[in-house]
Amino acid sequence: MEKYLLAHDLGTSGNKATLFSEKGVLISSTFCPYDTHYFHNTWVEQNAQDWWDAVCTTTRSLLEQGNIPPGQIAAISFSGQMLGCLCVDKSGNPLRPSIIWADQRAVAQASALEESISQWDFYHLTGHRNTASYGMQKLMWIKENEPEIYEQTYKTLNAKDYIVFKLTGNFYTDYSDGNSNGCYDILHWKWSEELISYAGLDPDKFPELKPSTFTAGYVTPAAAKETGLCEGTPVIMGGGDGVAANVGAGSISPGKTYCCLGTSAWITTTSEQPVFDDKMRTVTWAHIVPGLYAPNGTMQYAAGAYNWIKNTICQQESLEAARSGGSPYDYMNQEIEQSKPGSNGILFLPYLLGERAPRWNPHAKGAFIGIKPENTKNDLLRSVLEGVTLNLSLILDILKTHIPIDELLVLGGGAKGAVWRQIMADIFGTRIYVPELLDEAGSMGAAITAGVGCGLFRDFSVAETFIHIRETHLPDSENQSTYRHVKELFDDYYHALEPVYKKM
DSSP: OOOEEEEEESSSSSEEEEEETTTTTTEEEEEEEEEEEETTTTEEEHHHHHHHHHHHHHHHHHHHHHHHOGGGGEEEEEOOOOSEEEOOOOOOOOOOOOOOTTTTTHHHHHHHHTTTTTTTHHHHHHHHHHTTTTTTHHHHHHHHOHOOOHHHEEEEEEHHHHHHHHHHOOOEHHHHHTTTTTTTEETTTTEHHHHHHHHHGGGGSSEEOOOTOEEEEEOHHHHHHHHOOOOOOOOEOHHHHHHHHHHHOOOOSSTTEEEESSSSSEEEEESSSSOOOTTSSEEEEOOSSSSSSEEEEEESSSHHHHHHHHHHHHHHHHHHHHHHHHHHHHHHHHHTSSOOOGGGEEEEEEOBBBOOTOOOTTTOOOEEEEEOOTTOHHHHHHHHHHHHHHHHHHHHHHTTTTTTTEEEESSSSSOOOOOHOOOOOOOTTTTEESSSSSSSSHHHHHHHHHHHHSSSSSSSGGGGHHHHHEEEOOOOOOHHHHHHHHHHHHHHHHHHHHHHHHTO
């Protein structure tokens, strides 16, 4: 009797549930949205009950779609949004909405930490910079502003941890999600008592840390009734979404690297030790694969910039796409192919929302530089793709100083266009591999983790049977030469404008 693996990918916009066979075949997938609440400019929250409702709805839907008996589900696991703070009581009841990754209210708390520990020491302890994004800083905010909530808090959880509790009744987190709390000792795989003390927090409010492959428990009778699953089905911890994608992208051994081109974009590789950059431009996560690390650099706005230029100057392409039933990006990509590498002298700085890696400058702004009378719309469009890729190449260069990298697998919506993939190959100077499934890395990583955790798979090398490469792009030597010069200008222009950004 064939076994199946159920993966839940708890994202910002909703939960994506996916069913894989033990042979790595995608059986079916479904999505259930939930609301995100934005207010006070930088506050962003979600209701944990919405996560659970979405998991129940999608689980039942998948079982019905695939006509799969619940008894054939070998295990369940998760890929979930990171950097959150959900306070629950001893019964697991949420005490307030979850403060999610995008929330920036804890700026004062992050600054207060710097009175006890420098950015340099914080970075070398956790693998990350001290910012308002992390869970510990958010819990500090709750303690200072909602003390009654803090006092009632038994544990603080991330999204997938809450679902694990709802399924099993147990409170845990894994190393990758623990890493996103901002108080995780990355070298010793444990909570940092030193950092928690500096933050003035109770260490018992953080859940017990476990490997991503740990069996957190088994589906309870109550959870079985709500989800349609069989009581006793193994629940495997899983990991944070950014790191689960490592597994789904085949980045499971040192040097294996991938790039995800979504609204934001990142390059992540795998290493045996954390990568500590001398300028703190990249970060390091605890990997899903026990004992390994996932060095990473994330830029703020990538395919989001391409979407912005579509909405700004590509109304005609959108109209044509509506008439033909196609995508406006297909028309835009055709126009980009009519512009030469280097965009006829136009450079685009992609900092529309400030920047994380490698600049770490919230004041940075976007810019087109070098526009001349002979330039065309095609040049503008191409420069956007080149600008995003040039910024990503700076991240890749940092990682390359520590780890040999000569190939990348690309994922995400931005990877659908062949023209962008070739630009990446030429600017990065690496082979670019394109898998059959561009949007399933998180789900696939969770499914593989479920299989390893329940003993269905011997180890994570099974990822090779899940990933099917459909296309490869090789660097063009002539284009590489052009882009080496463009890349120098790209960096020069950023630094020339850097003193101006705060005045704007």
